[in-house]
Amino acid sequence: MVYFSWVREAIGSGEELVDVPPDTATVGALVDWLATTSDGHARAFADRGRLRAAVDQAFVGLDAGIEGAREVAIFPPVTGG
């Protein structure tokens, strides 16, 4: 997992290795499970509408599958430029 911006700050870390429960099929399900792992995760993921994701560095929706994924990123809407 990699996190950015206030998601990273709420969790208190920009990276973590996780053993995903075997029945976790989508990014959204992964977020649901991560939110149960600590208060920081729960705070970071409280408002799903403010979360965006990437699987193996490609932007995806929260309904995207994660089978075979090596890196999943969760972050707020981007604000560059």
Place this chain on the structure above:
Amino acid sequence: MVYFSWVREAIGSGEELVDVPPDTATVGALVDWLATTSDGHARAFADRGRLRAAVDQAFVGLDAGIEGAREVAIFPPVTGG
């Protein structure tokens, strides 16, 4: 009168003072009269569709009036930028 680009080259001069015949009301009429004053003027003004004009430095159509004008310019369509 002031001339630019190939209009100037055909006439052989970029400026001339003219005594306009008293019944000359428009830029077009002025061009008609000037075309009779030399072969160069006739060549420069042969194709009216390729001529543009300004009266006292403001762009106008050939049907514009010239009463009170101090400076009339005749030139081809502009090609700057």
Place this chain on the structure above:
Amino acid sequence: MADGQTIRVSVQREAIDLTAEIARMEGEGAGGIATFCGHVRADADATGGGVTSLELEHYPGATEAALLRLATTAAARWSLTAASVIHRVGPMAPGTRIVLVATAAAHRAAALEACAYLIDRLKTDAPFWKREVRGGDARWVEARGGDEAAAARWE
């Protein structure tokens, strides 16, 4: 991608050298060059405190890939001879250049439209996050709804 298209993207902590980028494109024989350069604004907020610093975080690897994809797409769509996207990361003072987009083409409309496309799409498609520091306070900048709309007009 057609022959003779020069694509360059950079995500860097160093200052953006606009002069060098233009000179590089001119050296390649560009007809028309359009650029857009964004700067750190010192907007005063409701309490009157201006921005003292802006920090840019990004997603290493994914950012460069996103910029390259955008520049390559623009180069093909508008037959550009060159496209550059340079984005700074790290802390920046007000007035500093954050981003430079430069596009070169034989026709001016192509260069200008591609430049607008790149800056619009970069705002929604490239993983950067801005954090404003105002004196002792810091806050993450919220995404603007208008950016989504601006990006969508190129679909």
Place this chain on the structure above:
Amino acid sequence: MADGQTIRVSVQREAIDLTAEIARMEGEGAGGIATFCGHVRADADATGGGVTSLELEHYPGATEAALLRLATTAAARWSLTAASVIHRVGPMAPGTRIVLVATAAAHRAAALEACAYLIDRLKTDAPFWKREVRGGDARWVEARGGDEAAAARWE
């Protein structure tokens, strides 16, 4: 014209200093700056002979007035903080900058649209004439129908 708008137009024989113009706008606290810069092309013609020199003639007085009118109109229409139009006249070698339009605004779309407007309208509304020299031959450049259409879209 609103307060704090800096308009600058120049018709000059000297080279166009793009860097200085950008630096000037940045010094005034611009948020976003769009530029378009046009260059002398070395197009090969049907006989294969490239342009060896381009000469720009203009209508002194009327040219500056036309550029100032365009820049002022753009500044008002797009709420620009600054607008500059610099056009070279006289003989120029291939690759040389002919024209620079630079626009600064709080919003990127405003800066980019105003920049496109200025270069489009300049092509039809400012009294400049180009003469291409190819070896021993010289010919006046013909106006392009596309320029009229590009200018008309801003009506």
